[in-house]
Amino acid sequence: MDLKNFRETAHHFVDWMADYMEHIEQRPVKPKTRPGEILAQLPEKAPEKPEAMDHIFQDFQNIIMPGMTHWQHPNFMAYFPANASPPSILAEMLTSTVAAQCMSWQTSPAATELEERVMDWLRDMIGLPQNFHGVIQDTASTSMFVAFLTARERVNNFRTNHTGLVDAGRHCCYASAEVHSSTDKGIRMAGLGSDNLRKIPVDENFALIPAELEKAILADLEAGHTPTCVVATLGSTSLSSIDPLAEIGEICKKYNVWLHVDAAWAGSALVLPEFRWMITGIENADSFVFNPHKWLLAQFDCSAFFVRDKGALIRTFEILPEYLKTREGDQVNNYRDWGPQLGRRFRALKLWFVIRSYGIEGLQNHIRRHIAMTQALAAQVAADPDFELLAPNPLALFCFRYHPEGYPEQKLDALNETLFEAINDTGKLYLTQTRIRDSYAIRLVSGAEATQPRHLEQAWVLIKQIARQLPLD
Numbered sequence: 386m387d388l389k390n391f392r393e394t395a396h397h398f399v400d401w402m403a404d405y406m407e408h409i410e411q412r413p414v415k416p417k418t419r420p421g422e423i424l425a426q427l428p429e430k431a432p433e434k435p436e437a438m439d440h441i442f443q444d445f446q447n448i449i450m451p452g453m454t455h456w457q458h459p460n461f462m463a464y465f466p467a468n469a470s471p472p473s474i475l476a477e478m479l480t481s482t483v484a485a486q487c488m489s490w491q492t493s494p495a496a497t498e499l500e501e502r503v504m505d506w507l508r509d510m511i512g513l514p515q516n517f518h519g520v521i522q523d524t525a526s527t528s529m530f531v532a533f534l535t536a537r538e539r540v541n542n543f544r545t546n547h548t549g550l551v552d553a554g555r556h557c558c559y560a561s562a563e564v565h566s567s568t569d570k571g572i573r574m575a576g577l578g579s580d581n582l583r584k585i586p587v588d589e590n591f592a593l594i595p596a597e598l599e600k601a602i603l604a605d606l607e608a609g610h611t612p613t614c615v616v617a618t619l620g621s622t623s624l625s626s627i628d629p630l631a632e633i634g635e636i637c638k639k640y641n642v643w644l645h646v647d648a649a650w651a652g653s654a655l656v657l658p659e660f661r662w663m664i665t666g667i668e669n670a671d672s673f674v675f676n677p678h679k680w681l682l683a684q685f686d687c688s689a690f691f692v693r694d695k696g697a698l699i700r701t702f703e704i705l706p707e708y709l710k711t712r713e714g715d716q717v718n719n720y721r722d723w724g725p726q727l728g729r730r731f732r733a734l735k736l737w738f739v740i741r742s743y744g745i746e747g748l749q750n751h752i753r754r755h756i757a758m759t760q761a762l763a764a765q766v767a768a769d770p771d772f773e774l775l776a777p778n779p780l781a782l783f784c785f786r787y788h789p790e791g792y793p794e795q796k797l798d799a800l801n802e803t804l805f806e807a808i809n810d811t812g813k814l815y816l817t818q819t820r821i822r823d824s825y826a827i828r829l830v831s832g833a834e835a836t837q838p839r840h841l842e843q844a845w846v847l848i849k850q851i852a853r854q855l856p857l858d
């Protein structure tokens with residue numbers, strides 16, 4: 386592609402991008418694609434000859450777009466949001482044009498130093514202590530994995546990196562029963578074994594019970610095992626429960642166990658001073674993660690990982706063959722030594738663009754607005770005699786079920802599953818489901834930048850309308 390063609394096509398694409406954002410509401414939020422439908426439209430073999438960009442773009446519009454789920458749609462209320470704000474998109478355009486591989490300071494000094502600066506900004510914006518150091522990972526799952534590996538090495542005096550785990554005994558990790566599955570995955574990847582993950586019981590608010598945590602640690606010590614890492618969750622995936630960090634932190638300090646705080650989604654709410662109560666006791670945490678790519682308008686992938694002892698992190702990951710040595714040595718940060726990846730994208734640019742173009746106030750307004758809208762809708766759901774909330778809802782997520790008066794408890798799961806599928810089949814609203822105390826629950830999260838109060842109102846009208854048309858046998 387020559388540069389003249391590139392320039393014209395890129396201008397055309399930018400028009401398409403702006404039109405996409407402007408008219409996204411007219412699209413179904415979730416496609417009705419059947420499995421294999423897209424694959425059947427794609428040739429089995431790669432083309433031998435070059436194809437014109439016009440032709441490729443036509444196929445993008447005709448084959449790919451109809452099979453896309455629109456995460457930026459105002460009626461996307463499933464999973465957690467994955468916001469892509471216009472400033473973030475613009476930064477990503479520049480990032481992909483400069484296309485630097487930012488593994489070391491020397492391979493792009495500006496990328497490294499900007500990452501250092503914006504991570505300090507973020508740390509201060511969410512109220513973490515000054516002695517936390519930040520690095521951008523791709524996801525919270527990777528951040529969790531990094532935390533487990535660093536915890537494993539610290540507790541073994543950095544020996545197991547060399548010896549492996551053969552003679553190291555059992556390493557036990559602890560998390561609430563509501564913890565995200567990336568904990569289970571991280572434990573497997575770190576070689577600690579999922580049998581050694583203790584799922585600690587939760588209280589009536591679905592928060593980890595500290596006394597139960599201490600009991601589990603003591604039992605493992607008694608058995609000669611090595612308590613290695615505790616994961617405290619702020620904003621659990623199913624229902625946004627918040628673990629009591631201060632008490633958990635005291636226990637971790639007492640038994641010298643690494644404390645990782647997983648605030649993948651809810652961490653963004655810490656830009657609001659009124660939500661800083663969630664991190665009371667954070668000074669005892671060893672690592673903390675939240676994903677600006679979820680709720681803070683910097684698009685995927687952008688996971689903000691903070692660690693208190695960056696020396697332990699670097700000692701866990703640093704490997705320095707001759708071909709990676711640079712003369713700046715320890716004077717600079719080489720983020721390749723802060724996690725599993727050697728090659729790294731320039732992710733700090735989008736954070737810089739987002740933070741500067743919204744300002745802290747703009748980001749606070751965005752988060753506050755979603756919490757207020759969701760709380761207002763949750764109150765309406767709670768007030769309807771045919772519906773019930775199934776858990777506390779401190780942030781911008783609530784779980785509910787349809788429970789018509791007198792309808793038998795044992796049939797509620799099936800009724801709500803039918804309701805849930807019928808809602809999503811409309812293509813007008815996208816929700817996800819979970820289980821709460823063994824009941825089927827429908828889960829609604831508001832976080833897309835395009836979502837306005839009217840979208841939540843319309844969602845509620847749609848939910849009620851579909852529910853009331855369901856046959857009650």
Ligand code: PLP
Pocket residue numbers: 465523524525526527565567618620621622647648649650676688
């Ligand atoms: N932790 C929590 C609480 C989550 O909700 C999620 C995903 O939604 C994750 C971790 C994993 O996030 P990621 O997709 O960035 O790995």
